[in-house]
Amino acid sequence: MQTPSSAVDVPDRAGLLADLIAEGDELDGLVAELDSSGWATPTPAPGWTIAHQIAHLAWTDTWSLRAVRDPAGFPAAARASFTGAEPGSGDGIELGGAVDLGAEAGARRPHPELLAGWRAGRAELARALARTAPDTRLPWMGPPMKPASMATARIMETWAHGQDVADALGVVRSPTARLRHIAHLGVRTRGFAFTVHGLAAPAEPVRVELTGPAGESWSWGPAGAADRITGPALDFCLLVTRRRHHADLAVTPEGPVATAWLPIAQAFAGPPGAGRARRGQRPSGLDPLAPRVR
Template identity: 60%
Template sequence: MSDPTPVLDDLRDESEELDRLVADLPEERWHGPTPAPGWSIAHQIAHLAWTDRSALAAVTDPDGFGALVEQAVAAPDSFVDRGAEEGAARPPDALLAEWREGRAALRKALGAAPPGARFPWYGPPMSAASMATGRLMETWAHGQDVADALGVARTPTPRLRHIVRIGVRARDFAFLTHQLAPPTEEFRIEVVAPDGGTVWAYGPEDAAQRVTGPALDFCLLVTRRAHRADLAVRAHGPDADRWLDIAQAFAGPPGAGRTPGSAGDPGGARP
């Protein structure tokens, strides 16, 4: 059974980094565009706050979370956008306070979860560590949208390892999402950590198909925050090459993704 404390600490640090990007923004910047079509910075933070509330309900109020799932099933194409719209309409100070309170409450609830507990989610049930990892991935990805909108280059951290791991584990899901049969053989994934020397490796060393590159670029790829043509991620083998076209670390539809050359462009497309 995995201790959630390390990833909870990393989630806290990832959230605080994004918080510092938006805390002192003038109100008009909150309503400026980001790479998500129709989404402002306020929408990005509202979405994180909304998802934190959903996760908290899953941990502390399963019946209440069940009602949220029913809403998602009834309006699968609009319920996420609707939650972001509602939050983005609030004054930035109130929205920021809500996000801070919600993520603190979620951290407390996940830290107090009994060992081995699993909680309902929009996909398979999740452990406390897995839920925290998913929240970190989303916080980093939406934080990238905010950073791109503000023209800020973020310094990559070892926290990227959590996102790499999700992306690797979600390989078969990406194929299934595109109505493709997942490859029967494992890939070898080797990505270079932000320190420039450490290699994070997954899969058998003798695998015939491989993916290599910087961890940051791999994370941008699997969160669909950049097009593979703009990244130094390389595939070795036909199935691995196909995967790089469709890889995603998040549940739900893949969306359009970014177009080549749109990285950092507030008008670029993404899911």
């Protein structure tokens, strides 16, 4: 269990998977009773309806389950299925347009069938992760990851796409302690955020101090670090999933490294894209980030 003063502690496997299941169930509650027009509601991801959002989650769960069940065959299967990938092109697998194609194909399914498939897939993935040895290195689109990291990534993505659905429906969700998983991933991916923008990852540490939903303190990094980021955990999670413009969030940087990190932070693999427009401004173009969290 997590202590009141730190978000670094990792729950046991049962707790982590319970959080993954709960995150999926919360989103399920938003979409379960939608009619056809509801499923067709546009979301903040241009060109993506609520059906696309759920179809994308189902698609990613399917590939996650394949990585768990057939780790040896996963790379070849992924390269055969995704566009723009060549064997030996690096640690990861280039997705090309596969993410959008997968979402489009899923969104065309009858909505009861799409919902049932997503439910079955996410439940089976949780069961499969529970049966996988903790130190197993699972292949993925980026570097391999252990089952706990895959579960954390699935929580992050489910929450992020759930935010898109909630925004589309005009629903304000109550933040939960599950945000600590997303915040932890956001902190761990600091170096990647610089790299994906073509910048050298600074070696200087950054202290991150967040206030959880119940007023608890979560922190990462050395207490004496010159650079730090403070704010509500919810806002930090919206930042690192790029669901809000950083200027619209109560996240405060101190120091040059923290200040440089804030506008480029992201907890997911893939290109950063243009990001969300600041509140009150029109987007400058398509925002590929929202549909391509993975």
